[in-house]
Structure formats: structure tokens, C-alpha cells
Amino acid sequence: MAYLTDRKRAIGRGSAKSGTEHFWAMKKSSFALLLLVPLFVFTFGPALGGTYEEILAYYSRPFPAIVMGLTLVVGFKHFNDGAQVAIEDYVHGLAQKVLLMSVMCLSYGAMAVGLFAIARIAL
């Protein structure tokens, strides 16, 4: 290690060069959620508290089901990308890698479970 030059030590420690793509992905999902969040709040809100039959009937209708499906997909993608930045800020090394992969599994796992459930209710 003592023979490494300063330049050699510096190479590879700079920008990952994927920041712009990440920023743009966040901006796209943010904009989508700006439309979806009000739709979600005022479809899910009134439904919560209904009986089993009411919920099945409500989420068999196209509009509430589609809003729920889209919110699950975009919301969990947005959570995954946002939590990634937070983790990269505060956690480093092996713990960072483990946490990033755990958050990814949780985000896409929850998204898939939610989509399966809404498809089963709606179809």
C-alpha cells in the first residue's frame, strides 16, 4: 500500500455518475404521487372502516382499484429510492449494503403483496 500514489488512491472514489438519473427518477415519481395522493386519500379514506362485503365490493370497482394499484407501485418505488438516499447519508460499509438490499426487498415485496391482493379482490 505504501507504494500507491495519491492519484491511484483517489481513483474510483468520486461520483458514481448515476446521481442525475436518481434525481430524475425521484422527480418523476414525486410528480406522479402529487396526482395519486389526493386520489388515494379520498378513495381509501372513506373505504376504511367498511365491512368485509363493502370492502370487496368497493375494490371490485375499477377506479378505487386502479388508484390503489398505481399508488402501491409508485409509492413503494418512491419509498425505495428515497430511503436509499437516507441510508447512503447515514450508514456506511457492509451495514449500508445490507440495509439497502433489505429496503429493496421490503419495498418490492410489499408492492407485490399489495398488487396481488388488489388483483384478487378486483378480478
Next chain:
Amino acid sequence: MADVNRGNRPLSPHLQVYRPQLTSVTSILTRVTGNALLVAALLIVWWLLSAATSETYFATANAVLTSWFGDLVFLLSCWALWYHTLAGVRHMIWDNALMLEIDKAETLGWLVVIGSVLLTVFTVVVV
């Protein structure tokens, strides 16, 4: 450069040395609300899965979501969701290099705080 002795120098000051300001607190809250919304999101996914599974399973999940604990989580999440949404709008404004002056940024901060409370009250009344 792990193998180079850079001396035991102090690190640059971090959050704890600064007086809390509206701009910093609203920024931190954006991150906190975003991550905290995971709780409500997972509850909703569980609730949907239970509705897709059976009536007895739904009764269990629905009881949790409509209990005082569920009400508390959803009330706080409702505010968190509106807060995070308005804070996101604020970032979209900032992304265009607008309203970045301190007084304007603070105005936006108050709009986010007050707007999120008003939207939460509105949601509770309507829903």
C-alpha cells in the same frame, strides 16, 4: 485514504452545534415523514391481503386498523402524507432555482407546515 495518517483532527461541525431553524427543521421533517409513512403503507398492504384472503383474516386486520392504535397511526400518517406532499411541491419549486432566498424559503416552510395541518383537518372532516 485509509493508510495515510491524516492526523487526529476535529470533524467539521454538524447539526448539534446549530440553532434549529425553520428551514432545517422542515427539511428534517420531510425525511422523517417520508420514512414514517412506511408503517401506514405496510398496514394497508396487510389489510388488503387479509381482505383478499378470508373474512376471518379480514376481521383480525380490520380490528387492528380501526382500533384506537390504528386511528392514531392513520391520523399521524394523514398529516405526514400531506406534509411530505407539500414539502415535495416545495422541492419542485426549488428545483427551478426559484424561492431560494432565505425569507422566501421560510415563507414556503410556513406554508408547508400550516397547509399540512389544514389539509389534515379537511381530510378528517370529509373522510
